[in-house]
Amino acid sequence: MSKGLPKxxxxxxxxxxxxxxxxxxxxxxxxxxxxVIKPYGYxxxxxxxxxxxxxxxxxxxxxxxxxxxxxxxxxxxxxxxxEGFAKECAVVTHYRLKATEDGVTVDxxxxxxxxxxxxxxSETIIWSTYKSWVQSYRDLPLLVNQWAxxxxxxxxxxxxxxxxxxxxxxxxxxxxxxxxxxxETKQMMEVYAEFAEKYIALPVVRGVKTPKERFxxxxxxxxxxxxxxxGKALQAGxxxxxxxxxxxxxxxxxxxxxxxxxxxWGTSWGVSTRLMGALVMxxxxxxxxxxxxxxxxxxxxxxxxxxxxxxxxxISEKVLKLKKELEAKGISVKYDNRDTERPGFKFAEWELxxxxxxxxxxxxxxxxxxxxxxxxxxxxxxxxxxDSLTDYIPALLDEIQENIYxxxxxxxxxxxxxxxxxxxxxxxxxxxxxxxxxxxxxxxxTEERIKEETKATIRCIALESPEEDGVDMLTGKPSKQRxxxxxxx
RNA sequence: CGGGGUGUAGCGUAGCCCGGUAUCGCGCCACAUUUGGGAUGUGGAGGUCGUAGGUUCGAAUCCUGCCACCCCGACCA
Numbered sequence: 001m002s003k004g005l006p007k008x009x010x011x012x013x014x015x016x017x018x019x020x021x022x023x024x025x026x027x028x029x030x031x032x033x034x035x036v037i038k039p040y041g042y043x044x045x046x047x048x049x050x051x052x053x054x055x056x057x058x059x060x061x062x063x064x065x066x067x068x069x070x071x072x073x074x075x076x077x078x079x080x081x082x083e084g085f086a087k088e089c090a091v092v093t094h095y096r097l098k099a100t101e102d103g104v105t106v107d108x109x110x111x112x113x114x115x116x117x118x119x120x121x122s123e124t125i126i127w128s129t130y131k132s133w134v135q136s137y138r139d140l141p142l143l144v145n146q147w148a149x150x151x152x153x154x155x156x157x158x159x160x161x162x163x164x165x166x167x168x169x170x171x172x173x174x175x176x177x178x179x180x181x182x183x184e185t186k187q188m189m190e191v192y193a194e195f196a197e198k199y200i201a202l203p204v205v206r207g208v209k210t211p212k213e214r215f216x217x218x219x220x221x222x223x224x225x226x227x228x229x230x231g232k233a234l235q236a237g238x239x240x241x242x243x244x245x246x247x248x249x250x251x252x253x254x255x256x257x258x259x260x261x262x263x264x265w266g267t268s269w270g271v272s273t274r275l276m277g278a279l280v281m282x283x284x285x286x287x288x289x290x291x292x293x294x295x296x297x298x299x300x301x302x303x304x305x306x307x308x309x310x311x312x313x314x315i316s317e318k319v320l321k322l323k324k325e326l327e328a329k330g331i332s333v334k335y336d337n338r339d340t341e342r343p344g345f346k347f348a349e350w351e352l353x354x355x356x357x358x359x360x361x362x363x364x365x366x367x368x369x370x371x372x373x374x375x376x377x378x379x380x381x382x383x384x385x386x387d388s389l390t391d392y393i394p395a396l397l398d399e400i401q402e403n404i405y406x407x408x409x410x411x412x413x414x415x416x417x418x419x420x421x422x423x424x425x426x427x428x429x430x431x432x433x434x435x436x437x438x439x440x441x442x443x444x445x446t447e448e449r450i451k452e453e454t455k456a457t458i459r460c461i462a463l464e465s466p467e468e469d470g471v472d473m474l475t476g477k478p479s480k481q482r483x484x485x486x487x488x489x
Numbered sequence: 490c491g492g493g494g495u496g497u498a499g500c501g502u503a504g505c506c507c508g509g510u511a512u513c514g515c516g517c518c519a520c521a522u523u524u525g526g527g528a529u530g531u532g533g534a535g536g537u538c539g540u541a542g543g544u545u546c547g548a549a550u551c552c553u554g555c556c557a558c559c560c561c562g563a564c565c566a
Contacts (some may be wrong), residue, residue, distance in 0.1 A: 003526095013560080032557070087564070153492060154565065162566070215566095223566095235566060274566055306523050344526035362525050427526075487566085 005372035007286050015282060016256040020159045023289045023353050031155040033164030033341035040353065041276065043297035048275060052169065052200055054192050061143040061171060064159040066125050067118035074124035081123065084216020088153040090118040090331060118151040123217065123268055126172045127250040134264055136255045142174040142408060157336040160277035162489055168272035174264040176254065181265035185241040188269040189222040199277065200455045201405035201413050202226045202282045205484055207460025212444045219243040225459045225484065228281040231433020233459045233486035236278050283404050289354025290377055292404055293397040298334045300326060300393060301355045305343045305362030315361050325390045353377060356400050357393060377404050422473045429456055435486050439479035441472035450474060459484040
């Protein structure tokens with residue numbers, strides 16, 4: 001492990017890339033654009049999965065699994081959908097290799113009759129399946145989720161934020177009425193928002209995408225948008241109301257109570273390993289990761305400070321008891337008793353890895369019945385009575401979780417600016433970044449022009465934002481509501 | 490996919506312009522002394538110089554193709 005991380009203030013991108021690698025979250029692989037998620041990074045993802053999965057189950061969803069490969073013809077069934085994904089699909093054309101002098105080559109005789117697409121998302125294969133699952137209103141609603149990998153052949157990739165292959169979950173539901181499907185869409189957006197705020201400790205704006213930004217094939221795309229420390233926005237989750245688009249494309253109809261035959265209404269929603277990027281960029285600092293306790297694979301690390309076997313034995317005895325007590329309270333504890341590293345090195349290493357709480361115990365503490373407790377978020381150190389730790393640490397973890405949330409919340413508040421003129425708009429984007437609240441005339445033309453001139457896009461039309469009469473900062477046309485602009489990931 | 494940059498030991502690098510078999514730091518291994526914020530000393534191991542070809546008596550160095558990564562654009566979660 002080499003020491004030192006680039007400073008956020010000097011090169012934010014480099015800081016992010018180095019941090020992800022040095023903290024042991026992920027690294028680039030032999031395959032262009034694809035990453036290896038390392039054990040420590042995957043442990044965080046597993047925690048996210050577990051929490052989200054419980055939330056999905058609690059809202060009535062069940063998991064299932066659909067194939068990685070999608071017949072090429074399926075993609076073309078829904079016009080907008082094809083257009084959205086066609087440019088970034090991996091295609092399987094053959095099913096066999098044959099040996100040659102210098103290795104293997106694709107066997108030209110083993111050409112697939114119909115080529116297969118590696119799923120960029122699963123709407124088409126799932127809706128083609130739903131056709132046979134749905135006949136009657138009694139089969140509805142259909143509430144299914146799958147945890148899977150998907151492939152989008154991206155030209156420019158970054159660890160977690162945009163990779164050619166990524167892990168995600170995609171929920172796909174079918175309903176008897178539009179109202180119910182819309183309620184589902186909003187509900188799942190709210191599940192995501194709650195997850196982001198309570199677990200990632202990332203405050204998010206709940207909103208609707210503009211037609212230009214919404215999912216290909218959807219009638220409406222709801223989203224949650226977070227703000228990163230460099231002032232750029234990051235879309236952390238999306239939930240789509242698909243209307244009857246896919247039902248029509250795949251002929252999914254149901255018999256209604258009164259004997260009619262209607263197309264079902266659909267939704268789809270997903271979050272991906274991109275959340276890992278959000279987690280890193282929302283809280284971490286120049287010393288390394290800062291993990292919210294609720295997602296940290298290791299919540300407490302205990303470092304012994306000793307001279308000789310005898311002292312270590314004495315310390316270990318007390319520490320192992322403490323470890324057990326904390327674990328009984330559901331806290332994950334690592335006792336770093338490696339004899340090969342010195343305490344200072346361990347401190348730095350666990351800070352890099354973002355462990356929320358560190359406890360150090362040395363000879364002095366043994367004599368005094370104390371321990372040194374350091375919190376990662378503020379780097380404050382304090383001396384506590386050893387016997388109080390089983391109560392002190394759980395409370396401290398809660399406090400850290402809250403503190404990093406409010407820090408992120410305050411940052412967002414400070415970096416959300418209302419502007420009324422285009423000059424101001426450009427100035428804010430250049431000098432301070434963040435969300436910019438401005439009036440917009442509702443046309444894609446204006447949106448496009450602003451994007452071209454400033455690189456900023458409309459992140460969303462916030463659900464909670466009040467109606468307010470105003471005029472578009474660019475065209476002067478009337479507007480009833482401010483929308484969120486930002487430069488985005 | 491377009492423009493720019495980079496690729497030398499596990500990591501970070503010097504050398505490249507001006508061709509002669511590779512520098513330094515961290516890390517690694519051994520031993521000793523150490524251990525309350527990234528230890529110190531001594532000794533040691535580790536290299537197809539991204540890759541394939543070309544020029545040359547000789548290539549890390551010059552030329553060409555390819556690959557990967559980074560930055561900027563277009564596209565996108």
